[in-house]
Amino acid sequence: MSPNKLVRAVFPGSFDPITNGHLDVIQRGVKIFDELIVAVGVNPEKHELFTADERVQMIKELVKDIPYVIVETYQGLTVDYVRSTNAQVMLRGLRSLTDVQYELQLALTNRAVAGIETVFIMTSEKYGFTTSTLIREVGRLGGDVSGLIPDSIYALLKERLARDKPPTSDDIDS
Numbered sequence: 001m002s003p004n005k006l007v008r009a010v011f012p013g014s015f016d017p018i019t020n021g022h023l024d025v026i027q028r029g030v031k032i033f034d035e036l037i038v039a040v041g042v043n044p045e046k047h048e049l050f051t052a053d054e055r056v057q058m059i060k061e062l063v064k065d066i067p068y069v070i071v072e073t074y075q076g077l078t079v080d081y082v083r084s085t086n087a088q089v090m091l092r093g094l095r096s097l098t099d100v101q102y103e104l105q106l107a108l109t110n111r112a113v114a115g116i117e118t119v120f121i122m123t124s125e126k127y128g129f130t131t132s133t134l135i136r137e138v139g140r141l142g143g144d145v146s147g148l149i150p151d152s153i154y155a156l157l158k159e160r161l162a163r164d165k166p167p168t169s170d171d172i173d174s
């Protein structure tokens, strides 16, 4: 490889919402790549808590002081998007052996169908059990997830869950 070649990576995901684990991967990723695109996928099949634009805004605010990090949304196949950015690699985070099995399958498929290589970064042990799905579920049931997501996201999560809460019989009576 030419010594001057810039390496651009795409970190795709749902980020619904972004967690400290995702941020940890971003912070480690920027030390390795010249440019990192955090790509928020739009999946009409998934019931998302935050819209893609909201997720992008949340991430932009968090990474605004980290140079060479770009945040975008994309639709459709991740590999098509990665190719459209001219990135050399896709970045994914690993937490556990369960992730390895799924991510290996995904990475091999992406390489087979599109020739895209995947690079993995292991998250800090303290975020090894953090998932956006669990954060949404625990948050919905009133659990305290404040240590697992940035403060700004925690505030937005509480607000969104309160808005989406189904009415109780007290609400209906009053």
Ligand code: ADP
Binding pocket: 012, 013, 014, 015, 016, 019, 020, 021, 022, 025, 091, 092, 093, 094, 095, 099, 122, 123, 127, 128, 129, 130, 131, 132
């Ligand atoms: P997806 O729906 O594509 O899995 P996610 O937003 O859940 O999107 O995850 C995006 C990427 O971030 C995946 O590679 C996932 O393994 C990784 N990831 C998710 N949570 C963490 C975490 N706590 N630590 C490190 N990587 C994580």
